[in-house]
Amino acid sequence: MNSHTKRSWGEAFHALTNPRVITMLFLGFSAGIPILLIFSTLSIWLREAGVERATVTYFSWAALGYSFKFVWAPLIDRLPLPILHTTLGRRRSWLIVAQTAIIAAILWMGLTDPAQNLTMMAFAAVALGFASATQDIVIDAYRIEAVDVDLQAMMSSAYIAGYRIGMIVAGAGALTIAALIEGEGTYQPLAWRVAYGCMALAMCVGVLTTLLVNEPDVVRKDSKYFHHTSDYIRFLLMFALTIITFIAANIYVGGMVAPLKDAWVRGGMTTELAGFLGGALQLAVAVMLAIAVAWITTLAGITPRDMVRETYVAPIKDFIDRYGKVAILVLALIGFYRIADIVMGVMANVFYTDIGFSKEEIAAVSKTFGLFMTIAGSFLGGVLSVRYGVIRILFLGALLSAITNILFAIMAQIPTNTAMFAVVIMADNLSGGLATAAFIAYLSGLTNISFTAMQYAIFSSLMTLFPKVIAGFSGTAVDAVGYQAFFIGTAILGLPVLVLVVLAGRLTDVEHPKSRQVKTAAR
Incomplete structure (x- = not known):
């Protein structure tokens, strides 16, 4: 590292x-x-x-x-x-x-x-x-x-x-x-x-x-555009047309996809898989149509090509230029770092109810006590990251997130026990807060000051996309294998993340960037 x-x-x-x-x-x-x-x-x-x-x-x-x-x-x-x-x-x-x-x-x-x-x-x-x-x-x-x-x-x-x-x-x-x-x-x-x-x-x-x-x-290179009212109006018009197209396409395509999903289910596909495939198709079509409208309006001269390139293309190009082939590794780490935590978390409240805990116990232990443990874990992650470095705590957070899922598997096999419930929540929320603090710090270190908002927005959207997609099948997995095997499986899902953290720690440098304006990575 x-x-x-x-x-x-x-x-x-x-x-x-x-x-x-x-x-x-x-x-x-x-x-x-x-x-x-x-x-x-x-x-x-x-x-x-x-x-x-x-x-x-x-x-x-x-x-x-x-x-x-x-x-x-x-x-x-x-x-x-x-x-x-x-x-x-x-x-x-x-x-x-x-x-x-x-x-x-x-x-x-x-x-x-x-x-x-x-x-x-x-x-x-x-x-x-x-x-x-x-x-x-x-x-x-x-x-x-x-x-x-x-x-x-x-x-x-x-x-x-x-x-x-x-x-x-x-x-x-x-x-x-x-x-x-x-x-x-x-x-x-x-x-x-x-x-x-x-x-x-x-x-x-x-x-x-x-x-x-x-x-x-900070030192930031200002745009050579957007200095006149006409620049604002032209760009915002293109942006508005793109958003309207995206929303309208979602509504229209959604109506077309619904019968298709029903047909898939009748053909033997699970409801969850049909819903996911239908939603993915709906989103893909809407995005493509929105991009097409943005491209057409740019060709028509509503917005200059250089303005669109500077606003949307340059942030992505900058990230790829700085990290080269390593960008694929970094994006994989961003996309899968929270997979063990999110996939397990979707079923957590259902699990507590199924094994016999009351609403009052869940509220007191999971929601109230767990909240304070998350806050404590986040500050612990911050202090440890300052002391030992972000990458080391990123690795520790990923390891603990996987290990604590095993505790849920143990809890699934023993009689309902409030003390055990509190111990599991303490361990899970402390590790979750620690991992999240280190992960946000890592993502922050990847950004270029010239494109801070755009690059971090992409990272933060990507970090929950894949885990949430997989989490949509959590209920089906529990029905098929039971809670114990499910929680063990989520822990195993988190193990490849450890390899990604080690590789990212060796090939990138978010601890000591050469420049606050442009951070460099090992190629």
Whole structure:
């Protein structure tokens, strides 16, 4: 593995007090607020309002922006916002716009009664998902640019801790506020209006942080485009046409794919596999049509080719130029690093219920105690990464994530035991927090300052894509082999990751880049 200047424990713990690290705690809190307001908290509100279960699940699509944020991440890298850019800087100006949009979307949701206007609530939820994903893009770029590589693990640790606290506030906090106002009576829109209003107020933590911190001091080559109003309009028109095409194609192709999936199932294919193949086909067609529209509009002169090349092609080309053939190895590591954790995690709550734990026990041990263990693990990962280097802790995190899955296999074969449950959750969440902190630091070290937002958005989307695809078949696997063999299998899935970490550690250098602007890799 690549070399790392070993630091003392005092230096490692002192990194926790770095002002930039503390800043990430508050920005992480701001990032953690919106996600549950789209998912679990909103789901409970919709059910109370009498919305059917099938319709409630459709609202999860409002968060698709998180999966496709790399589409507009280049705009955040290349487009300076008029007026705000000169007063706040590139990152802070985009951040304040995203946070303002989040507050507006939360208030929009709060002022909408889903029992009266479900369509309006859907639009508000989509707006919140888009604004929240935009904030994530900017925070990721800010985190990478604000400090040197050796502090990235601590920055990611603080971010994870803040994010989890924000999720508690938006989850348990919002539900508590709604329950206090609503009581045991019938559904009252006012209760949810107040709860979401309080969540909008909580977002002021992020706004104040953005206004108080300094813009990252980095050397960045500015775009030779986007200096005139016409440049903005032409590029945004191309972008809008591409997005509209993508959405319309998804809707149209989805209707065509549905009968095809039914035919596959009737032919003997499993429902999960048919759903995956149909979804993959639908996505592929939509992406190809969107790319075709972008290409046609560029050929038609709506957007200059050089502008599109600089915005979308250059970040990818830069990564390939810096890492050469090693880029394939790096992408494989990114795509599979969290496979053992995610594939197992999909079945975790079902497993707890199936072996006899009550909802109260699951909430207390897995959700509450487990949350604090995740936060502790993230800070542990940050301190150890500063002390021993990111690559070593990346390897340790992957190893522990695989080993802890064996503990679940053991728990599946013994009588229900709350103490054992707590031990397993402690080990799993500590290792998960440690691995995530090191992994985010590793991804941060791979980026080029000139394309921070775009490159990190691609990495963060890729890191969950393959594991989530495979995780979709978890239920089928458990039905076929049982929980014990399933958990052992997920541990085995994580072993090749150890080889990838070792190879990546030898062939790349994210610990000591030659330049903060352009990081180099061994060819």
